[in-house]
Amino acid sequence: MRTVACDEAVKRPEKGFTRVLPSAGLQPSQLLHTRSAGIRSVAPTRCDPGRSGLEWAMGDGYPDLEIPYHQWTPATMRYSSTHKEETRRKLLAQSRAIAKRGGFATTGIDALMASIGLSGGAFYNHFASKQALFEALVSEEVEQSAEMLAGDDSSPPDHVARCLRNYLSSVHALHPENGCVLPTLGPEIARAEPAVREVVEAALKRTQKSWSSRTGDSDAAWALIAQCVGALVLARSVESERTRKEILAASRRFLAEALSIDSLR
Structure with missing residues (x-):
């Protein structure tokens, strides 16, 4: 059984992936058109939604539990309704300190996100x-x-x-x-x-x-x-x-x- 991120499965449905991890900003419902490719399940995540499925699998380990992709909902991801706003506040607070210490233009997005324990890809969930x-x-x-x-x-x-x-x-x-x-x-x-x-x-x-x-x-x-x-x-x-x-x-x-x-x- 090969495990991949949603975005990879969508781009290459002909590969016949059988287990898919939800990627940031991509709902498993978008995989419905790949049913014929043999996708059977989407694994729920317990990690940060701003990180890609492959990062979850490689960096944090992954629970054995699988659920049918058509039953997967955002509620499966265990975050409170205020999680996004809390993350934004943390990012803003850390960015203020980092920028005042070393300058803003010279500090990359990856470094700013790393200061709150997230990857750079999650940045655009909070700021345009x-x-x-x-x-x-x-x-x-x-x-x-x-x-x-x-x-x-x-x-x-x-x-x-x-x-x-x-x-x-x-x-x-x-x-x-x-x-x-x-x-x-x-x-x-x-x-x-x-x-x-x-x-x-x-x-x-x-x-x-x-x-x-x-x-x-x-x-x-x-x-x-x-x-x-x-x-x-x-x-x-x-x-x-x-x-x-x-x-x-x-x-x-x-x-x-x-x-x-x-x-x-």
């Missing part, structure tokens, strides 16, 4: 293209940063100073995967589609408006944002820990003098 993932990634990142940096009515009086201390810190410089997206992906965002830049612009304006009201100076608010992003890029560009700390400390002192924020010195 890599560009679509980038847009979702940037949108989520800048919205989250804007919410944190802008604060709200319950934020303490020294909210801006606290933000600056945390942003211009060695911890932030050393762990880009946990920080702001702009210092790492700024150049890629600058080359992105207008829709992506519009999302970033809206988030920046939200932060600028909040800091402007807190400092009483609209120009200073923009200067603060620019100083933070630029200082972090510079700090991450040097090898010496001493130089990195000097850059960050000098930036904090400069902003403290400019805005008369003693707690930032």
Whole structure:
């Protein structure tokens, strides 16, 4: 008995395959026209639906159970109704960290999918293209940063100073995967589609408006944002820990003098 993936059986029904594994995006009902080729059963899977039948068989082993192909339904694959959305969220979260650490354009789809334990073929079940993932990634990142940096009515009086201390810190410089997206992906965002830049612009304006009201100076608010992003890029560009700390400390002192924020010195 030869075991193959659905897509192979559909392409070459004349081969007379007798046991078929369901492939991603291909229902066993599509095999009905191959009945005369001798296909007797379709094996249910307990693995990820984004991987091909051959990958299941070769990589994970396979249960001995077989069922007639005409009785096979997606329910045979043991996944909750929220499985796809959960997988998408995991992919987005991992992609955000990976992109901020090593860049987005230089990271392939296979590497992104491998970070959540899936093969590259499953990617298109969740995003239409890599560009679509980038847009979702940037949108989520800048919205989250804007919410944190802008604060709200319950934020303490020294909210801006606290933000600056945390942003211009060695911890932030050393762990880009946990920080702001702009210092790492700024150049890629600058080359992105207008829709992506519009999302970033809206988030920046939200932060600028909040800091402007807190400092009483609209120009200073923009200067603060620019100083933070630029200082972090510079700090991450040097090898010496001493130089990195000097850059960050000098930036904090400069902003403290400019805005008369003693707690930032």
